[in-house]
Structure formats: structure tokens, C-alpha cells
Amino acid sequence: MSKDKLTTLKQNLESLPHEELVDLVIQLHGHDKTIDERITYLANKNNPKEQAKLIKKRIQSIKRGSRFIPYRESYEFSLKVESILADCEPLISESPKQAFELLDAFMATNEGVFKRLDDSGGSVGDIYRCGVEMWISAARQFRHNGGEKIDWQKTVLERFAANGYSVWDTLLKQSAALLTDDELKKLAWRFENEARKAQAAHTEPRGYNSEATNARLGLAGVARALKNVELYERATLISCPAPNELQKLDLARFCLLIGNIERALHWLEGKWEGYVEGDKRKLLDECYSHGENTTALLELRTNSYENDPSYENLQDLKALLSPKEQEKIQNEAINKAMAMPVFCFSIDTLIKLDAIEAAEKKLFAQADSLKAESYEWLLNWVSYFSEHENHLAVVLCYRALIDDILEAGRSKGYNHAAKYFKTLQLESMKVEDYRTFPDRLQYIDQLEERHKLKRSFWAKVASC
Numbered sequence: 001m002s003k004d005k006l007t008t009l010k011q012n013l014e015s016l017p018h019e020e021l022v023d024l025v026i027q028l029h030g031h032d033k034t035i036d037e038r039i040t041y042l043a044n045k046n047n048p049k050e051q052a053k054l055i056k057k058r059i060q061s062i063k064r065g066s067r068f069i070p071y072r073e074s075y076e077f078s079l080k081v082e083s084i085l086a087d088c089e090p091l092i093s094e095s096p097k098q099a100f101e102l103l104d105a106f107m108a109t110n111e112g113v114f115k116r117l118d119d120s121g122g123s124v125g126d127i128y129r130c131g132v133e134m135w136i137s138a139a140r141q142f143r144h145n146g147g148e149k150i151d152w153q154k155t156v157l158e159r160f161a162a163n164g165y166s167v168w169d170t171l172l173k174q175s176a177a178l179l180t181d182d183e184l185k186k187l188a189w190r191f192e193n194e195a196r197k198a199q200a201a202h203t204e205p206r207g208y209n210s211e212a213t214n215a216r217l218g219l220a221g222v223a224r225a226l227k228n229v230e231l232y233e234r235a236t237l238i239s240c241p242a243p244n245e246l247q248k249l250d251l252a253r254f255c256l257l258i259g260n261i262e263r264a265l266h267w268l269e270g271k272w273e274g275y276v277e278g279d280k281r282k283l284l285d286e287c288y289s290h291g292e293n294t295t296a297l298l299e300l301r302t303n304s305y306e307n308d309p310s311y312e313n314l315q316d317l318k319a320l321l322s323p324k325e326q327e328k329i330q331n332e333a334i335n336k337a338m339a340m341p342v343f344c345f346s347i348d349t350l351i352k353l354d355a356i357e358a359a360e361k362k363l364f365a366q367a368d369s370l371k372a373e374s375y376e377w378l379l380n381w382v383s384y385f386s387e388h389e390n391h392l393a394v395v396l397c398y399r400a401l402i403d404d405i406l407e408a409g410r411s412k413g414y415n416h417a418a419k420y421f422k423t424l425q426l427e428s429m430k431v432e433d434y435r436t437f438p439d440r441l442q443y444i445d446q447l448e449e450r451h452k453l454k455r456s457f458w459a460k461v462a463s464c
Helices: 003-014 018-028 033-043 050-064 071-088 096-107 110-113 123-144 152-161 171-177 181-201 210-226 230-235 247-259 262-269 274-291 294-307 310-317 322-337 343-352 356-365 367-372 375-387 389-409 412-426 439-448 455-464
Strands: none
Touching: 003 018, 003 455, 033 071, 033 310, 050 071, 071 096, 071 123, 071 247, 096 123, 096 389, 110 123, 110 455, 123 152, 123 181, 123 322, 152 181, 152 455, 171 181, 171 210, 181 210, 181 230, 181 322, 210 230, 230 247, 262 439, 274 294, 274 455, 294 310, 310 322, 310 343, 322 343, 343 356, 356 367, 356 389, 367 389, 375 389, 389 412, 389 439, 412 439, 412 455
């Protein structure tokens, strides 16, 4: 249902007498188990203890479930799971102890759920990962309201260790809201010791060291919580004293995240392999932008544009130039776009530059290349050239669309081809000069000659 229809429905319901709405809810009760649960829950709005009992019952129902849930039913199941989280949230401020116990019980169901669920779409996994933030919030509130006796450091450690389905991945990163700096530092010390011991005990150079990896992930998570660069670096350097370029990117991103520009630049030094050079340039751009190093930023963006004269790189460079310099580089950009070897990128860049004359010149010069382009490109170009009333360019794009469908014999696309053909005829009437291209009647004759046996297509053309 659209937003407007929902708004209208809400207004209409609000105008009904209270008694009629109550009668409607009573009539709905008893027809669907999920709806019954919602009605009963809302009916106990003023009774948090009873609501907590109802939520606990729903959690136990999920925990006891044993039937396999196929992919086609996973979305419906995700709504059921999501409603539990939604109903727990108000209890965090009203009754933090109950909220924490419920959320802890809910999060503990993840292993049993994923063993019997096809979550290829990831919707249920996303809900459990959202549950971590709510778990942290409830634990923090509970701790501040009488839960001091609980060993929260141990509790967090246990949840992190029970992470077979990766739902607790962000727990340590978010744990600064729950644990003190001293508790986090103790966890960091523990993880680092475990990582070093596991690394030293691992004798197979090519084997996977799960203990060391888990400990390093733990150390990195605590480092994120503490926003501590040295700890985060040690989480990598324990096993990789000379980190590879992907690891350097990760280290630089973390340094940027916490505003340590100098350390980020340290990890971005030197010459890198081509396949990660683009990522490195983006991070350097961010470093120089934050650090206000205009000279280095200008040099970087100039080099980026010279290596890849894309529209995006051009816009980034123009942002640092004077109006006169912008005009000069705009003209140079058109020439570079014309010289691009990949036809679709060339046309697309010229269109983004709003260089209509250059775009049509390129298109007319390499019109044979249109047949190789995807329909997304062609339809985008149709829209652009139509807006600028370049009728011949529009005609050539529509011809390429039709030819592609018919030559491939894609009968399922004949409806589209017939509609393109009808629009093509209207557009063709507006062309004053076909240049060296077949005119309207010549093209139709050629099309009929090549595809006269595709009777279903011509029947669709006749019926349009």
C-alpha cells in the first residue's frame, strides 16, 4: 500500500468511534496467531510485566521451533523475529532488567534459527545484528540501574565467543557504551596474549590458525571501541609484520575514522599495485581534504584525472580550480572523452559534460557500435537526445534496440521491439537529414527483408 493510501486509511480510522474500533479488533482476534499475539500485546500496554511474559513466550516459540524454513517463507519469518525486537525496545527504559533478559534470550536463539533457516536474502541475519545494538543499550541501562554485580566483561567475552553465525560481529566495537576503559583494556590485553600464544604454537605455515584469528578480531574490536590506533595496528601486525596492501587500506581507513590523518598517511605511503591504487587514491584524497593540504590534494586529483579522465574525477578536480581554469579543463575534458576507446564510456562522459555536439558527432561516427550496447545505455541516450531534439541520434538508438532484439530472436522482447518501432516511426518523421544513414522507408524495407519470417513481431507491430 502506498504512503498516501496509508495516510488516508489512518485518517479514516481515526475518525471512527472508539467502540467501533474495539469491536473490529475483537472480530479480528482468533483468525491468525500472529495477529492475536499483537492484539494481546497491545492490550497490555500498561502492564510491562505481562508484556514481558508475552515476549518471552514468543522467544521460546522461536527457540523450540524445529521445522525447516525455506527461502520463500524467510521474509514472513523475519517479520515475526523483527516484531520481538520492536516490542523489547520500549522496555529498555521502563524495565531494563527485563529488557536485557529478554534480549539476551532472543540473541541466544540465533544458532538454532540459522540451522533451520534459508536466509539467502539476509533479512533475518540483519535483524539479529541490529539486536546487538539493542542488547548493548539494555545492558548499559541495566548496569546503571542495579546490575553492577554482573561481571559484564565476562558476559561480553562469552557472547563474542559464541559467534558461530557472525551475529555478534559488532559487539566489541559497540562495547564502549557498556564497559569501562579499564575493562576494555583488560580485554585487549587478554586478546593480544591469546593471539601471540596461538601464533607461536601454530607450526603449519599455510594452515588456518582459527584461535589466532579470533583473538586478533577480538583485539581489533576492542581497539575500535577505545579508538586506539596502536591496538588496532597490533591486531594486524601480530601475524603480519609486513602487512599487504589490503591490510594497509584497512589500517588507513581506521586511522581516518578516528581522525588520525598522520598515521593514515603512513600506511598509504609508497607505490602500490594497480588493482588497489584506486582505493588508495580515495583515501589519500580524504586525508588531504581533512588535513587541508591543498597542494597535495590538487596534485593527487590532477594525476587521478590524467590517469582516468572520467566525469567524476573531472568534477573533483574542478572543485579546486578557479572559474577560468575550470573552463579550460572543461574543453580539454571534451577532447579526452572523444578519444576514449570504449564507446559507451565516451558517449556517457560527453553527455555528463553536456557536450551535445560532441556526443552526436561521436555517435554518428561510430553508429555501428550501438548494436553492441546494452538497452540501459541506449534508453538513457534516447532520453538525452530527445530532450535536445536531436532526432537522428534518437532514431539510431531506437534502431539499435530493435535490431538487437530481432537479431537475437528474443521473442519475449517482441512487445518492447514493437513499441520501439512505433515510437521510431514518429521520431523518424522529424528527421530532416539522414546523412549517410538509411532513411525511414529504406530502414523499414531492410528490416522486413532481414526479419520477414518473424511473424509474431510484425503481428505485434500491427496491433500497436
